[in-house]
Amino acid sequence: MSARPIRLAVLLLLAVGCEEGLTVEVVEGRDYDEVRLVAIHRGSSTKADVRELLGEPWRRGGRAAAEEWEYYARIRTTKPRFLLLCPTSPPSHSYKRLIITFKQDFVDAVERQGTALEEE
Numbered sequence: 001m002s003a004r005p006i007r008l009a010v011l012l013l014l015a016v017g018c019e020e021g022l023t024v025e026v027v028e029g030r031d032y033d034e035v036r037l038v039a040i041h042r043g044s045s046t047k048a049d050v051r052e053l054l055g056e057p058w059r060r061g062g063r064a065a066a067e068e069w070e071y072y073a074r075i076r077t078t079k080p081r082f083l084l085l086c087p088t089s090p091p092s093h094s095y096k097r098l099i100i101t102f103k104q105d106f107v108d109a110v111e112r113q114g115t116a117l118e119e120e
Helices: 003-019 034-039 047-054
Strands: 023-029 059-062 067-078 092-103 106-117
Touching (some): 034 047, 047 092
Antiparallel strands (some): 059 067
């Protein structure tokens, strides 16, 4: 048997092994499901609706006329090293922030933010 097919199989296994094992970890705040945001409607969704969809906010604040709920998550993504031949890349950070403003008991505004942060 030729050594070429064996070398090709080993290289293929290494390439696949290097792409596996992505780890995502919330390092600050609480994660929330952004897909559920489509169910939040200005003027009709209530605080109870938002709490049911997204859980408790990370932080609450606001002014006398309006209350703000902030949902925030800082996320670290790492790719572990497999064997000694796979390149290792530093963890990367990103964040997502959602601020929902209520007037009385109803959603008045929804502001989304998010960005990639520097690698460590």
